[in-house]
Amino acid sequence: MANIIDMPKLSDTMSVGTLVKWLKKEGDAVKSGDMLAEVETDKATMELESFFDGTLIKIFAPAGSQIAVGAPLCAVGQPGEKVDAPAGAAPKAAAPAAAVPAPAAPAPAPTPVAPPPAPVAAPAPAPVSVAAAPAPEGRIKISPLAKKIAAQNNLNVAGLAGTGPHGRIVKADVLAAVANPALLQTKSAPSVGASSLATKSFTGGTPSRTGPLQEDRTVPATNMRATIAKRLLEAKTTIPHFYLEIEVDAEPLLAVRAQLNEGLAAEGVKLSVNDFVLKASAEALRRVPCVNASWTGTGIQYFGAAHVSFAVAIEDGLITPVIRDAHTKSVFAISAEAKPLGKRAKEKKLKPDEFTGGTFCVSNLGMMGVTKFSAIINPPNSAILAVGTTVTKPVVKNGAIVVGQTMTLTLSCDHRVVDGALGAQFLAAIKDLLEKPALLLV
CATH class of the missing domain: 3.30.559.10 (Chloramphenicol acetyltransferase-like domain)
Incomplete structure (x- = not known):
């Protein structure tokens, strides 16, 4: 006569278990002590052991299903032996511990607004010269002598066009600006050596970070997670x-x-x-x-x-x-x-x-x-x-x-x-x- 193996009570708080996977299939020879399946309880994932010799002649619960404690899982008997599913053998598909409403559809993302164009240097008056280019770290390219003369004359050269190599501001540019302040593009330009944060648009100043941190999703609670949530809530609110x-x-x-x-x-x-x-x-x-x-x-x-x-x-x-x-x-x-x-x-x-x-x-x-x-x-x-x-x-x-x-x-x-x-x-x-x-x- 076939031996029916039921879902055991593997912890003091266990009422159902999830059959994770079968380690044997129907028709396999089984010895006492062999592991038949992996079962997830509210505390751990454990292996289901056979206490009988014979053949695994019938599996009542497919992998992934939730089985109540005491419900039949499989039958071990002799090859060719017929066995009917006992009453109450129909397993439930694994499901979350409680129904979770589907999240509302997210509002459509706002239409991206084009960033403002980067400021463009006003054309320098004649003689035509190359606009002063900020050096790395936002420093303005200016010769030491020109910088000294500018400081002596309290001259802000951030908007001054340089005629030196690669737009470098030289002595002649500063002297010309002292004589003709109209050569300066703006009074509120940052001082010499000011951070590039004050002179350039943020559009290209920081790395682009687009997309969500992760996908919006609702994950059903495992037996373990649901039990932890229940027990810790009880502990914190009743103790x-x-x-x-x-x-x-x-x-x-x-x-x-x-x-x-x-x-x-x-x-x-x-x-x-x-x-x-x-x-x-x-x-x-x-x-x-x-x-x-x-x-x-x-x-x-x-x-x-x-x-x-x-x-x-x-x-x-x-x-x-x-x-x-x-x-x-x-x-x-x-x-x-x-x-x-x-x-x-x-x-x-x-x-x-x-x-x-x-x-x-x-x-x-x-x-x-x-x-x-x-x-x-x-x-x-x-x-x-x-x-x-x-x-x-x-x-x-x-x-x-x-x-x-x-x-x-x-x-x-x-x-x-x-x-x-x-x-x-x-x-x-x-x-x-x-x-x-x-x-x-x-």
């Missing part, structure tokens, strides 16, 4: 956020990290600042365990283990892989676990148990040069730590002003669970651990 900020002396941390990476390079050790922050967060949760909690609606649930997650930016969203029992792991173990988790997160290959169940979250934008920011709490957590980049600046140490390196941490707290004093105590614990990084190595 009473407040924020605490602290500055950390990052020099000890950076020094220890550099020593460890250099001394253990042969063993493949390459610790990041974020590895230390994850470890410090876990240790701070040990020191201040009441932050490791969640609001249930009727009370506070406290967690016995520190499952620390970290935000990873991926295409069309973000995801938070989890370091489980981080309070029991060394910074080296955390680093060794975080790197492959981050890699699989970017590839959308995380398993459900690798991105669910976190009790505290770290979001680090320091690698992008952000000095500080405030993050939105990731429900059901009661807090999230935002980490900024290290900044080199003057600091006071032992009563003297020296050049130091600092890092700003911002803690977003759920006021239903964490009060100000408790949040400050927790943030101070992280600061203490990062400024004494040897404590993170035991």
Whole structure:
């Protein structure tokens, strides 16, 4: 008898999944453990595994369709075996999470107006001479002696025609203008050496920039984007956020990290600042365990283990892989676990148990040069730590002003669970651990 494979529930918030593509086709032999298809959930893109041996005898859902959790996807049985589509097997075509009205037709672009013609020099009086040509950078071509005589006579030569080579103004031109001011074209002409911005039209002075930045378009939300939008809106509007900020002396941390990476390079050790922050967060949760909690609606649930997650930016969203029992792991173990988790997160290959169940979250934008920011709490957590980049600046140490390196941490707290004093105590614990990084190595 054929085995029907249904759309599994691959995350705690998943209700439908999009069948991205089939990795097998009807008639292919299948073994238990083979990957049959790629399925996009609200959290990641995952591979659908077969738990049966046999032949893929029927596909009920085409690639690109949205399938409800529990609806049939395919059947695995014996070659030639007939199977009918079970009830409810008709999939929906992938569609946006909500209908988006088509944008109104854009108004016709205004008819371009021809730029005004560039000013033309008035014809110079006899004797006929070549109009003075501005040199590069808007300077007027004039001999040093002619320039000196013009300055002595308070003469503006911008409109004066030069008779020297290539229209250069020479001594004779200036003396003639002193004797006959009518040779000057205008009284309001810019002074000698004035910027070309004052003497030439903008028509050819700047690069032409035409066309839109991008096409006007409406893109349907993916399952992930729609879920992120829904959850973050709920988090920001239903969780009473407040924020605490602290500055950390990052020099000890950076020094220890550099020593460890250099001394253990042969063993493949390459610790990041974020590895230390994850470890410090876990240790701070040990020191201040009441932050490791969640609001249930009727009370506070406290967690016995520190499952620390970290935000990873991926295409069309973000995801938070989890370091489980981080309070029991060394910074080296955390680093060794975080790197492959981050890699699989970017590839959308995380398993459900690798991105669910976190009790505290770290979001680090320091690698992008952000000095500080405030993050939105990731429900059901009661807090999230935002980490900024290290900044080199003057600091006071032992009563003297020296050049130091600092890092700003911002803690977003759920006021239903964490009060100000408790949040400050927790943030101070992280600061203490990062400024004494040897404590993170035991």
